[in-house]
Amino acid sequence: MIVESGKWMVLIATVWIQAFTGTNFDFSSYSSELKSVLEITQLQLNCLSVASxxxxxxxxxxxxxxxxxxxxxxxxxxxxLGLLGYGFQWLVIQRLITLPYFLVFFLCLIAGCSICWFNTICYVLCIKNFTTNRSLALSLSISFNGH
Structure with missing residues (x-):
């Protein structure tokens, strides 16, 4: 019974990890602030979105x-990767530091990459812990992924 409950705790943990690390659509929630702080054009902001x-x-x-x-x-x-990418973007938005555009572009790239790294961990944990119900565990985990 402990083993059975342990694997469900892993699934719950993966859902929480994915909820806390952000969805694949999080850039839009702070992009207008980033545009204002950096004083960039809409085209430059679009490039940052593409970087993400x-x-x-x-x-x-x-x-x-x-x-x-x-x-x-x-x-x-x-x-x-998440702390570096999102952390420095937050510092820029809070006007605690100033960075040139190309570094913010790189931070957006890193932040976008971190989401995939977390998702990979969650999927591997589900696959390892749910040998018979993999599809159920993966579908529950993916549903909190922002797809």
């Missing part, structure tokens, strides 16, 4: 890294 989406395209790196590193290393790497 491009970061998601590099999400394959997380799965590749799992072939060489343990899960906890990949988890800390995703946390580091």
């Amino acid at each position: 989406d491009m970061g998601k395209a590099f999400g394959w790196c997380s799965g590749f890294s799992l072939m060489y590193f343990p899960l906890w290393v990949v988890m800390f790497m995703s946390a580091f």
